Amino acid sequence: MSRPPTHLDKSAVLDGLSASWRNIDGILRSLEPARWQANTALPGWTVHDIVAHMVGTELLLQGVPTPESDVDVSVLEHVRNDIGALNERWVRKLRTVSCTELHEMFRTVTTERLQELADLSDEMWNGITATPAGPDTYGRFMRVRVFDCWMHELDIRDAVAMPPRAEELVGPDSTLGLDEMAASMGFVVGKLGGAPDGARVTIELTGPLRREFNVAVQGRGRLVPDFGAESPTTSIVLDTVLFTRIAGGRTPPGAHADAISYRGDEAVGRRIVEHLNYMI
Structure with missing residues (x-):
């Protein structure tokens, strides 16, 4: 690494993940099935697709292999890199899953991930790994996850015309999301x-x-x-x-x-x- 590793307090990051996932769960519980098909600001993705992406990412971090796709996703106009292609394979795999089942998958995998992270040793949390921001600690990777999910909450809110109230904006997820943005x-x-x-x-x-x-x-x-x-x-x-x-x-x-x-x-x-x- 050309920069010092980013050491973060695990409990603070887990508070951010928990807050983000709790907020997203609350929004999804309020949506009628038709609103899961609302287009978002992300090209080619609906609300359902964003939830599928978040579910797929957490399943991947649990060690579940990325599914094969029925098409070459790398040629899709909105897929611009390898990470985008990986995300698209999860989205396409889960696109046929009902919104009710996908919501339950989201709740299950996020609950499991919070427990897995709580049980993670300090050595693993502070160990260097590949992250979307380059090599850094696993803790930094999880702050990126907070940022990603917080951004997707805003994507969903925009798509279904549910702008956050001031009190819904302020929390450990938005704090960590902005911390992650500051780094860039x-x-x-x-x-x-x-x-x-x-x-x-x-x-x-x-x-x-x-x-x-x-x-x-x-x-x-x-x-x-x-x-x-x-x-x-x-x-x-x-x-x-x-x-x-x-x-x-x-x-x-x-x-x-x-x-x-x-x-x-x-x-x-x-x-x-x-x-x-x-x-x-």
């Missing part, structure tokens, strides 16, 4: 957004999940607590949920121009927002 902001600002050397960029997130990401660019972008006595050279201000939707490729930034404001070097800020989608 140096790359997003410095590499994707092309902020120049010497830039000090603040992404100010508003709403119930208020947070601030500060990135200093010196050769590369690096997340920092603050800029000391210096002011940001660019500030970008937008609602936290909108930030997650743009960063996740769920909505184009141009569709929300009036909801994003800038201070300082606006050209740099706009370029960063245009390249904010960093997810695979």
Whole structure:
């Protein structure tokens, strides 16, 4: 590894997973069968497909082999990489399962996974493994799982027109999800957004999940607590949920121009927002 390993408190991460899965379970319990077929912001996927993806991922982490597919999923337009192909094979396999049965599968596998993770040794939790963010601790991998499931909760809410109330947004899942996003902001600002050397960029997130990401660019972008006595050279201000939707490729930034404001070097800020989608 070229960076220090990410050591995370296991109980905090499990609280995040539990909260995320509990929230998703509550939404699914409220849905009539027809609403499981609502299209989501993820190309080619319905609500049913998103739940199938989450179930398949947890089954995979339990050691269940990825199913074979009836077609070459790698040629599908919305499949862009090997991880996408793996996800698609689970989705297609579970597409014929009824929403009632799939919901029960979700509840069963998430309950089992929480117990398995609670029983995991500290050595295994802190051991280095492959993660979607590159080699890091298994704990970091599970924080990625919190982030992924939190994002999918928002996907489902968007698809069925059930926006979260403020009190539903704030919790250990959203906290850890934003922590995971913070880890990529140096790359997003410095590499994707092309902020120049010497830039000090603040992404100010508003709403119930208020947070601030500060990135200093010196050769590369690096997340920092603050800029000391210096002011940001660019500030970008937008609602936290909108930030997650743009960063996740769920909505184009141009569709929300009036909801994003800038201070300082606006050209740099706009370029960063245009390249904010960093997810695979």
